[in-house]
Amino acid sequence: MTSTAKATSNSKSRNRLLLAGMAVILAIGAILILPKWKAAIDNGGQLPREPFRIAGNLYYVGSRDVTSFLLTGPAGHVLIDGGYPGTAPMILQNIAALGFRITDVKILLNSHAHFDHAGGLAALQQASGAQLWISEGDAEMIASGGVSHRNMAPINWLISSGLMRYPAPRIDHQFQDGAQIKLGPIQLTAHVTAGHTPGCTTWAFPVREGNREMLAVSVGSLSLPMPTSLFNWNYNAALRRELARSFVRLRSLPADIYLSSHAQLFSLKRKFEERATSQDPVSPFLDRKGYLEDIAKAEAAFCKALQEQQ
């Protein structure tokens, strides 16, 4: 062996040793940090928020960011979204603080199967005994407690099966796009606005305040699905079709009250503050302009992502 060959082989084995050492350090770090990280994720850094009436029989019962809406009625109540696993106790407290009973919640609904909106559903279902309705597209993910096989992207499966797992609730009913869900005078229409998840659902329902009737629209999510930024979209024409169709559907809804699965998306904090000084406490939430602007912004981001790909 020449001296150069010997030096190369020495540096090769040194590199291997270094890599092995780094792998051991990473593994130990992961074992120490991951459980804490997972606990923090489950709580979502969510802070409690004071529950309040938005309009008519529509109440805000969610946390500072992940939203939950309560629709009350004489035949029982409907609750949309369960937050993170750690948000469920806050939602229960908020419902009680408003003077309603969790056992009067007869129907549980969901915006989409991600852990920050479906994580608390199992606990809320247990506390209420309510029937859970899930879109066909998101049923598999909900039933598995958040594991996503979407796009067959390994990273997606890995993250969802580990860090984004949540207690799986029992699915009582599955529905398709356009389904009507009724409970006494309460009536909601399910608009499956797929993209963010396969069965991402936008809920539309009328709310009456005095002699006004307004359409409230709670958008499932406008953000692009996570793996698109990491993986090529070319092999997923179905996802592109879904998203394009969802933007058309959302624009077609005559939304008066704009709601979403995250409070910051529809500026809940600002509207809540405006409500305190407004002559008409409903008016800050009448935000058709904000609704249409946000759809346009999301569609522009989608078009940009498509262009970058081509």
Ligand SMILES: [Zn+2]
């Ligand atoms: Zn999501």
